[in-house]
Amino acid sequence: MSILFAALSGLVFGLGLILSGMANPAKVTGFLDLAGLWDPSLALVMGGAIAVALPLFRLARKRTQAVTGDPFQWPRKTHIDKPLLLGALIFGAGWGLAGICPGPALVLVGAGIPQGIAFTVAMLAGMSLYELFAHRITRT
Amino acid sequence: MTIDWLHFSPWSALAGGALIGLAAGGLFLLNGRIAGISGILGGMFFNKPERTNTWRWAFVAGLILAPWLWRGFGVLPGIQINASSVLLVIAGLLVGLGTRLGSGCTSGHGVCGLSRLSARSLVATLVFMAVGFVTVWLFQHGLH
Numbered sequence: 001m002s003i004l005f006a007a008l009s010g011l012v013f014g015l016g017l018i019l020s021g022m023a024n025p026a027k028v029t030g031f032l033d034l035a036g037l038w039d040p041s042l043a044l045v046m047g048g049a050i051a052v053a054l055p056l057f058r059l060a061r062k063r064t065q066a067v068t069g070d071p072f073q074w075p076r077k078t079h080i081d082k083p084l085l086l087g088a089l090i091f092g093a094g095w096g097l098a099g100i101c102p103g104p105a106l107v108l109v110g111a112g113i114p115q116g117i118a119f120t121v122a123m124l125a126g127m128s129l130y131e132l133f134a135h136r137i138t139r140t
Numbered sequence: 141m142t143i144d145w146l147h148f149s150p151w152s153a154l155a156g157g158a159l160i161g162l163a164a165g166g167l168f169l170l171n172g173r174i175a176g177i178s179g180i181l182g183g184m185f186f187n188k189p190e191r192t193n194t195w196r197w198a199f200v201a202g203l204i205l206a207p208w209l210w211r212g213f214g215v216l217p218g219i220q221i222n223a224s225s226v227l228l229v230i231a232g233l234l235v236g237l238g239t240r241l242g243s244g245c246t247s248g249h250g251v252c253g254l255s256r257l258s259a260r261s262l263v264a265t266l267v268f269m270a271v272g273f274v275t276v277w278l279f280q281h282g283l284h
Contacts, residue, residue: 006198008166009164010205011205012159012202013160013163013164014205014207016156017160017203019155019156021149021152022156029276032275033280034141034277035141035277037142039148044157045157046157047154048153048154048158050255051157052165053162053164053255056162056168057165057255060168060169066170068170068171070172073173075258078258080263084263087243088263088271091234092270092275095231095235095246095271096275096276098227098228101245102178103247107204107206109204111207115228118225119231121232123235124181124236125236126240127182127239129236130182130236130241134237
């Protein structure tokens with residue numbers, strides 16, 4: 001059952017990315033371009049997402065386990081540390097360069113866009129760089 | 141600052157955002173898992189083999205199939221990529237490394253983290269958005 005829920009969640013997530021415009025890199029850079037012609041749409045994407053997700057997470061707080069009976073995997077880290085800040089900084093630079101973050105990258109792969117596939121391969125290579133070197137910083 | 145009224149799409153942005161929130165909140169309520177794409181991908185490829193990864197593959201499959209389902213009912217909205225191939229590869233490397241080091245991306249920190257009212261995710265979101273603004277400014281206006 002949980003596998004079906006996960007697939008459905010991914011599907012709805014992807015449809016949301018397409019409908020909202022997040023899957024269009026030019027729209028994302030249009031949002032990040034404060035000094036030029038600024039398209040504020042993506043602020044509403046985040047607003048809409050939080051407006052729906054926030055009450056669902058509040059509901060989860062009141063429960064002892066997820067609907068499937070699995071335990072809630074609440075993120076354990078709460079402190080603001082150097083890996084968080086450095087990682088967010090590196091991610092922000094990459095996001096600004098291409099206008100693509102991990103979710104939309106996978107939607108672009110599904111849509112068969114060659115540049116999206118190239119970006120995703122590079123992204124997975126970046127993740128393996130972390131596994132090879134950088135995780136020593138986070139786990140010490 | 142000039143608002144780009146021509147491309148401003150408040151209703152599809154809100155509705156699409158609501159779907160994203162439903163998917164993220166729903167995955168947590170149903171399965172107890174955070175819908176953070178970079179974390180899911182990291183787990184899929186780099187977790188120890190004994191950890192359960194099937195749900196991650198299912199989630200990613202859903203995400204990849206979304207444009208297929210969309211095309212079953214209509215035409216995909218326009219997709220335009222302005223970055224050159226070299227820039228795309230550099231950007232991909234940075235996004236992969238940065239999201240794993242910072243334990244999250246737009247979905248994990250920006251949607252799930254902010255919805256959980258996590259201070260750590262708020263800081264991460266403010267940092268990557270601020271750096272995104274600065275990067276676009278540098279490339280669109282600053283370096284010319």
